[in-house]
Amino acid sequence: MTSAPSRRPAWPHPRRFVIDSPDRPGSALAYWTTGPDAGELRAEPLPPRGDDDVLVRTLASGVSRGTELLVHRHQVPPKIAPLMRAPYQVGDLPGPVKYGYLNVGVVEAGPAELVGRRVFCLHPHQDRYVVPATAVVPVPDGVPTQRAVLAGTVETAVNAMWDAAPRIGDRVAVVGAGMVGLAVALLLRRHPLQRLEVVETSASRRDQVRALGLTAVTPEQAQGDCDLAVHTSASSAGLATCLDLLGVEGEVIEMSWYGTRTPEVPLGGAFHAKRLSVRASQVSRVSPARSARRGFADRLAVALAALGDDTFDELLSPAVDFADLPATMVELADGRRDAVCQIVTYPAPSPDQQE
Numbered sequence: 385m386t387s388a389p390s391r392r393p394a395w396p397h398p399r400r401f402v403i404d405s406p407d408r409p410g411s412a413l414a415y416w417t418t419g420p421d422a423g424e425l426r427a428e429p430l431p432p433r434g435d436d437d438v439l440v441r442t443l444a445s446g447v448s449r450g451t452e453l454l455v456h457r458h459q460v461p462p463k464i465a466p467l468m469r470a471p472y473q474v475g476d477l478p479g480p481v482k483y484g485y486l487n488v489g490v491v492e493a494g495p496a497e498l499v500g501r502r503v504f505c506l507h508p509h510q511d512r513y514v515v516p517a518t519a520v521v522p523v524p525d526g527v528p529t530q531r532a533v534l535a536g537t538v539e540t541a542v543n544a545m546w547d548a549a550p551r552i553g554d555r556v557a558v559v560g561a562g563m564v565g566l567a568v569a570l571l572l573r574r575h576p577l578q579r580l581e582v583v584e585t586s587a588s589r590r591d592q593v594r595a596l597g598l599t600a601v602t603p604e605q606a607q608g609d610c611d612l613a614v615h616t617s618a619s620s621a622g623l624a625t626c627l628d629l630l631g632v633e634g635e636v637i638e639m640s641w642y643g644t645r646t647p648e649v650p651l652g653g654a655f656h657a658k659r660l661s662v663r664a665s666q667v668s669r670v671s672p673a674r675s676a677r678r679g680f681a682d683r684l685a686v687a688l689a690a691l692g693d694d695t696f697d698e699l700l701s702p703a704v705d706f707a708d709l710p711a712t713m714v715e716l717a718d719g720r721r722d723a724v725c726q727i728v729t730y731p732a733p734s735p736d737q738q739e
Contacts, residue, residue: 414510415709417479420458421717423710431514438494438517441733443502444703445509446486446533447726449563449716450618450641455483456713459643467668471506472515484508486725488523488532498522504535504688509709511730521684527691530700530727534567537725538687538696539667540639541567546671547663548612548637555579555610557629560617561589561600563724564639566699568614569598571690581606583625592724596698615640620647627660635661703727 412430417423433439451468454460458478460468465477475481485506491498495517503520507513523532541564550556554577558569561584569582582593583606593600601607603625611634613626618640626636627650640647649662665671670678678686701723704712709728715721 412510412512413706414474414482414508415484415706416475416482417455417713419479421456421714423456423713425707425710430512433493433514436495436517437514438498438503438520439492439512439514440487440489440503440505440507440520441492441512442487442489442507442510442706442730443529444488444533444730445484445507445706445728446536447713447716447723447728448484448486448537449723449726452484452713453717454641454643455479455481456717457643459645461644470508471519472508472513474508482508482510486533486536488529488535489513491520502529502532504532504684506536509706509728511706518681521681521688524688524692527688528697530703530729531691531694531696532688533727534563534691534696534699534725535684535687536667537563538567538571538690539684540564541571542683542687542690543667543671544568544614544637544639544665545571546673547665548614548635549673550575550577550612552576553578554612555607555631557581557583557606557610557613557626559583559603559613559615559622559626559629560619560640561586561593562616563699565614565616566593566596566724567696568616568639569593570596570693570695572614573598579607579610583622583629588722592698596695610634612637618642620649623647623662624650627655627662630658630660633659633661635663637665638662639665699724701726703729706730 411427413425413427416426460477470483470485473483487505487507491501491503502523504523505520556577558565561582572580581599581601583601583603584590590600606629608629609631610629613629614637615623615626616639706728
């Protein structure tokens with residue numbers, strides 16, 4: 385694959401705009417996927433802010449490797465593209481499209497109780513944006529900004545825990561030590577389990593798992609007779625491993641997203657004799673186990689509270705500048721950059737950006 389030049393992309397005077405007033409917040413710079421394996425930063429106007437809206441200046445955002453790299457590669461199947469829309473996506477998949485959902489910023493204008501607060505929002509990579517105040521959730525004071533970027537991923541893991549409902553004394557395997565798998569494992573270790581193993585083929589990822597204080601094993605080393613197996617590797621081999629590790633009437637919680645690929649599912653062998661189950665878990669809906677009493681904001685607040693654990697910092701890769709995001713996406717896609725959660729940081733406003 386031919387990589388993009390490793391330099392800051394050029395655009396005309398990207399930071400020369402003036403905020404006329406908090407209700408007419410000028411323009412912004414956003415990352416767009418423009419074609420297969422290509423992206424760029426684009427300037428765009430911001431809409432006027434209504435009474436119930438907030439103007440947010442982004443402090444950090446994160447790249448969700450699984451979904452965002454599928455978008456970057458144009459691998460989202462057309463039939464399910466509408467289901468994969470991000471909350472503040474602009475454009476249609478496969479592209480050009482503004483896509484992303486891990487964003488932490490500070491409220492510069494809006495309801496008084498939010499002004500000056502750090503907030504998490506399911507917004508694409510963009511330096512400033514206007515959204516309804518109900519779309520942001522305050523970040524607890526004890527959670528650093530870059531760690532708070534993980535809130536969307538940890539929310540996915542919280543939903544999976546509600547789906548899986550692990551019980552005291554359970555034997556559990558998490559197959560795949562990417563961003564979602566590690567978030568799931570860090571939540572699972574809070575439960576009084578009999579056994580928790582993270583199954584991973586990559587030696588470097590296994591080292592990272594151990595650095596988190598978790599048990600890391602290869603598929604060959606993993607112990608069987610599990611009550612639950614959580615699959616996050618997005619591979620047929622990983623799904624087969626999950627099924628192989630289950631005991632009688634065990635259950636796989638399938639969290640992987642395969643894009644245009646069709647995985648092989650080994651439903652022969654002991655699948656029927658052991659009465660095994662495979663159940664999907666996906667963050668776009670609150671788990672039925674909690675949906676009568678919890679909404680999206682409640683679930684996200686649970687995730688942010690969980691991020692008070694500083695162990696989650698191990699999931700963060702060294703930050704890159706927002707200006708370098710187009711080249712960084714190429715490096716993530718072609719494997720030159722190995723990051724669990726790629727953090728993107730944004731410059732502070734210059735004097736000519738405000739009055």
